[in-house]
Amino acid sequence: MSDLNKLTIAKARDLLRAGEVTSVELTEACLAAINEGRALNAFVHDTPELALDRAGAADARIQSGDAPAMCGIPIGIKDLFCTEGVASQAASRILEGFKPEYESQVSAQLRDAGAVMLGKLNMDEFAMGSSNETSVYGNVVNPWKVDDRQLTPGGSSGGSAAAVAADLCLAATGTDTGGSIRQPAAFTGTVGIKPTYGRCSRWGIVAFASSLDQAGPMTKTVRDAAIMLEAMCGHDPKDSTSADLPVPDFESMLTGDIRGQKIGIPREYRMDGMPDEIDALWAKGAEMLRDAGAEIVDISLPHTQYALPAYYVIAPAEASSNLARYDGVRYGHRAKLEAGDGITQMYEKTRAEGFGAEVQRRVMIGTYVLSAGFYDAYYNRARKVRTLIKRDFEEAFARGIDCILTPATPSAAFGLGEMAEADPVQMYLNDVFTVTVNLAGLPGIALPAGLDAKGLPLGLQLIGRPWEEGALLRTAHVLEDASGFVSKPEKWW
């Protein structure tokens, strides 16, 4: 069988269980695709030997009749996840050489379910970025290409998105603090879901902004997202914010029936200067859900415009605190010191050398908004606005809204380097439709719904009620079916 790397999780699982393909064959196909795909710069630490070992073990397990859905499925792991004995450096120089002695809970669950890790995936440094241009490993290149330009795959999970879109792996893990799963999914024509805050354990994932960070799967289809998400979720006593709730069988909830569901269309998401194509796609998405029997309701989320400024107070504040641990003492990079340098010089030089420009900027902004005299004016005010943003959603859900439909991003993928001259705030605008979901702790999914005039994928986002990923996936599955998106990037690499 050829092109095994192009399979979906669901198809590969069925073939594995039927004995028509082995995990070793799947894994070898992906390893070959990874080697051919170096120009994308998606995989940055390969683990081929480990992968083939695990694939062999998965095959034995499947033969013995014990085959969880993810057993034998080759996947990529974002560099933000600590993986035992395998470099994990959050795409930062400051974690150069760091090989964790432990495995993150989410990647451990995937490993224990039999999934095969192919290697670690590129990303924006410490997950701070929307274009995958802040990585110490260099830019990731989007497999989608329509002219001479190289395009961004989005960020921060840009390596994960590019790898899945280019069929270097069947699926990948991502993390999402302000849109870092959903925006790259939209830019690469793939599916990405950020579950409700607390669904996935954060233990062992390098922390960016702890009250916003969530892990989730990046896949080729909504069904695959359901299968992989289930394997990633669950209560973990090591993460005090992990929810002690049963994990449903998400795949079984993809019934195709959304009759009577109320889909909210928030008027505040219609932004000035938004391309007509995105507006049209959004309207088309609503129409497809209506045709499937859902009721479309106009709603208002009045505090939407304050979400980005609130996020860019809260996330850097938490980051400045989380990143204080990178001090050149316990792990990673330590600057060479001059005679007479004391411990303060060691910290200051280590962090200046180890952190890239965007990370430095955010750590300093966070330090500023938490500093004496500014804490109330910035940080506490932002946390109050966050309460109001969450309340907007609660009020919509209290009026019977089941899901909210929005565009995923304000544009299609842009060229690498095109934002270099823009001020940092311009880049932050990429997250305008996704960041509210993190602030409110809700589940959100991005899925491809069409191509723009140039032939680049455009995504829609569905936002669900807390803990109702199943219903969210069901609606997304209906939208996926109706939009019939099957385009793939043409291979140029």
Next chain:
Amino acid sequence: MSEIDLESARKVAHLARIAVPEENLPALAQELSQILTFMEALNSVDVDGVEPMTSVTPMRLKRRHDQVTDGDVQAKILSNAPDAREGFFAVPKVVE
């Protein structure tokens, strides 16, 4: 527009323990000012009587018994240290 002057930029860099060369301070001050100006949109929100969010999902933190459940992993803890000696992390002299 919010203004961060050179002195404030120098101070925040020091608080963040990031060495910023003197010649980079003006650009840093300007970038930080731009970002703070962007944040000032928050000043137009009426937040009277609104509680600052402490937990995004309404949950009570779990409790556990206060007992040692882990340990004896000194070698693992030190394995990634840039400078570990005699079972400790080593740093430049802190006290004269």
